Amino acid sequence: MLHAKGPLLTIDLTDRTATRTDIDDLLSETIGGRATATHLAHDRIPFDADPFGPANRAYLSTGPLQHARMSFTGRMNMTALSPLTDGLCSSNAGGYLSRNFADTGVSVVELVGESDDLLAVHVRDDGVTFEAVPELAGALVPAVSDYAEEHHDLGPENCVAIGPAGENLVRFASVMTFDSRAFGRGGFGAVLGSKNVKLVTFEGDSRPDVDVPADAAGEIHRDAATAEDSMKRQGTAGGTEFINDNFSLPTHYFEDYEFEHAADIGGNAVEEKKYKKAACSQCAFACKLPTRDEGTGFETEGPEFETIYSFGSSQGVGDLLDVMKANELCDQYGMDTISAGVTVAAYLKREGAFGNADLAQEVTEQIARREGVGDLLAEGVHRAHDDLGVDDMTMKGMEFAAHDGRVLHGLGLQYAVSNRGGDHLYGEMMGLTYGGVIEAEGTTDKVETLIEQENYCAFRDSGIVCAFSGQYIDPEDFEALFDTDYADLLDVGAGVIERERHFNNHRGYDRADDELPYDLPGIDTALTEYYDARQWNDDGTVPEPRFDSGAAQASADD
Ligand code: SF4
Numbered sequence: 001m002l003h004a005k006g007p008l009l010t011i012d013l014t015d016r017t018a019t020r021t022d023i024d025d026l027l028s029e030t031i032g033g034r035a036t037a038t039h040l041a042h043d044r045i046p047f048d049a050d051p052f053g054p055a056n057r058a059y060l061s062t063g064p065l066q067h068a069r070m071s072f073t074g075r076m077n078m079t080a081l082s083p084l085t086d087g088l089c090s091s092n093a094g095g096y097l098s099r100n101f102a103d104t105g106v107s108v109v110e111l112v113g114e115s116d117d118l119l120a121v122h123v124r125d126d127g128v129t130f131e132a133v134p135e136l137a138g139a140l141v142p143a144v145s146d147y148a149e150e151h152h153d154l155g156p157e158n159c160v161a162i163g164p165a166g167e168n169l170v171r172f173a174s175v176m177t178f179d180s181r182a183f184g185r186g187g188f189g190a191v192l193g194s195k196n197v198k199l200v201t202f203e204g205d206s207r208p209d210v211d212v213p214a215d216a217a218g219e220i221h222r223d224a225a226t227a228e229d230s231m232k233r234q235g236t237a238g239g240t241e242f243i244n245d246n247f248s249l250p251t252h253y254f255e256d257y258e259f260e261h262a263a264d265i266g267g268n269a270v271e272e273k274k275y276k277k278a279a280c281s282q283c284a285f286a287c288k289l290p291t292r293d294e295g296t297g298f299e300t301e302g303p304e305f306e307t308i309y310s311f312g313s314s315q316g317v318g319d320l321l322d323v324m325k326a327n328e329l330c331d332q333y334g335m336d337t338i339s340a341g342v343t344v345a346a347y348l349k350r351e352g353a354f355g356n357a358d359l360a361q362e363v364t365e366q367i368a369r370r371e372g373v374g375d376l377l378a379e380g381v382h383r384a385h386d387d388l389g390v391d392d393m394t395m396k397g398m399e400f401a402a403h404d405g406r407v408l409h410g411l412g413l414q415y416a417v418s419n420r421g422g423d424h425l426y427g428e429m430m431g432l433t434y435g436g437v438i439e440a441e442g443t444t445d446k447v448e449t450l451i452e453q454e455n456y457c458a459f460r461d462s463g464i465v466c467a468f469s470g471q472y473i474d475p476e477d478f479e480a481l482f483d484t485d486y487a488d489l490l491d492v493g494a495g496v497i498e499r500e501r502h503f504n505n506h507r508g509y510d511r512a513d514d515e516l517p518y519d520l521p522g523i524d525t526a527l528t529e530y531y532d533a534r535q536w537n538d539d540g541t542v543p544e545p546r547f548d549s550g551a552a553q554a555s556a557d558d
Contacts, residue, residue: 001484002064004032005208006107014113018128032063034090034461035496037079042499047506051083052194054114061108063464066098067210070217071224072469074280082186084171085397085421087504089186094280095178096157105206115196125204136198140332141176160200163334165368166193170378172339180301184336216480223472225284235289236305240266248404251313253349254393261318265308269320293321300328309402310341316354333368342399343377350388396421403430410446412520419500427453443526455493502542511540
């Protein structure tokens with residue numbers, strides 16, 4: 001089976017040491033990316049670790065396809081114990097980092113401990129150096145990139161960085177790369193913030209030799225380059241009106257299912273402001289969205305559909321320029337646009353201020369700085385909803401993505417059992433529903449499909465392949481790329497889901513945490529069927545002993 005190559009590089013921020021460990025056997029079983037990082041995190045983060053404590057570990061990991069000339073592979077994985085969900089979580093970012101990361105010669109970087117000083121950590125193929133950067137305290141992400149260029153002659157494509165939100169431990173702070181691409185979900189910016197790491201750079205000339213089948217990769221690359229696909233023009237924003245008209249676009253903090261200004265902030269409106277093409281490394285599909293408002297000259301990258309929902313319909317904001325401004329604020333301060341936008345929407349509901357974009361942007365900055373009401377909102381909806389007097393529209397502490405499980409019941413079931421919480425990319429149930437493959441209504445007979453989709457997404461995040469590749473890479477393509485049966489790849493994915501679940505069980509998660517904040521037809525029966533099919537206990541836990549959990553069984557205090 002094709003897999004990533006190169007050692008695990010462990011960087012201890014307390015001692016300022018770096019050690020390399022051969023993990024070839026693990027990589028050969030887990031491919032790379034999310035699967036390798038999840039196995040390591042499961043075994044090496046103590047089950048009782050504080051997400052903000054030194055025992056938490058943050059993993060950046062690449063897959064074997066990051067060595068290929070192939071579209072849909074400009075992606076990187078990040079895994080850690082999430083301060084938002086309090087469970088094991090993985091997030092995925094595009095941009096140009098993946099190739100520069102691979103050039104360092106390692107497959108996984110593990111950050112553990114915590115530094116006394118604000119640090120830049122420089123990972124090169126010939127070693128790791130630590131640089132105190134007190135002058136970057138409070139710096140916005142673009143200023144961190146400027147610093148990397150000025151002092152190290154490195155571009156934003158070599159960097160991961162956090163903004164003020166990460167330093168201030170905002171629970172949905174993102175880790176940014178290439179200024180505008182985010183490891184968004186799960187609050188990993190706050191994990192780096194708790195470790196006092198502002199910037200990590202990657203450079204080298206030691207990319208391991210990974211033999212990706214050239215025919216299979218070349219065919220996918222050609223298809224991506226030549227396909228007529230509206231996503232190439234409008235990105236994910238292109239789905240806005242279709243979803244609003246035919247399914248649901250959560251509006252006014254989930255009060256309504258349809259937004260009257262959807263067309264004003266949707267795909268056509270975004271395309272009108274798009275001023276050039278943009279991509280991730282090696283990707284001819286090029287779905288990214290650099291936009292400019294000609295009237296004001298304001299520029300950002302996006303908004304993507306999820307931001308159109310979180311800072312648009314959810315807040316009752318129907319002016320695209322306002323959504324662009326909020327998108328840029330989140331990128332510069334380093335925050336997940338979904339969680340930030342939904343949290344601000346909850347605040348606007350409390351204030352009776354839907355549609356007040358100026359207030360929304362003001363509060364967004366306050367969150368990043370933990371000023372005023374921003375200090376409460378920086379905790380996210382799950383922890384702040386009682387004080388706000390609004391419903392807790394989160395799953396396992398994570399604010400829901402745009403696709404509405406109250407209407408797309410298969411997705412509702414996916415949200416319910418997701419180890420990551422309210423994130424749409426844990427499976428592909430919404431895509432199957434939009435495409436007419438499964439009915440929107442009901443949960444009956446959907447468990448088998450859901451499990452296959454979860455396993456598929458978990459190995460796809462290990463390869464690593466972009467979530468937007470679905471129409472261009474089928475199971476036979478995956479078999480050719482990875483030189484193995486599709487069933488073996490799904491097994492790798494199943495191992496990820498089970499380890500995430502097992503770790504989270506040890507933090508107290510069980511069936512009660514798979515309950516949605518709304519009614520879903522047949523959910524109890526579907527949950528029982530799901531646990532049974534996964535060979536888990538009826539209370540949603542993984543039977544013991546299923547794994548040798550190694551160091552994780554030690555206490556964080558040991
Ligand atoms: S399809 Fe879009 S998001 Fe995915 S790798 Fe290509 S440019 Fe990046």
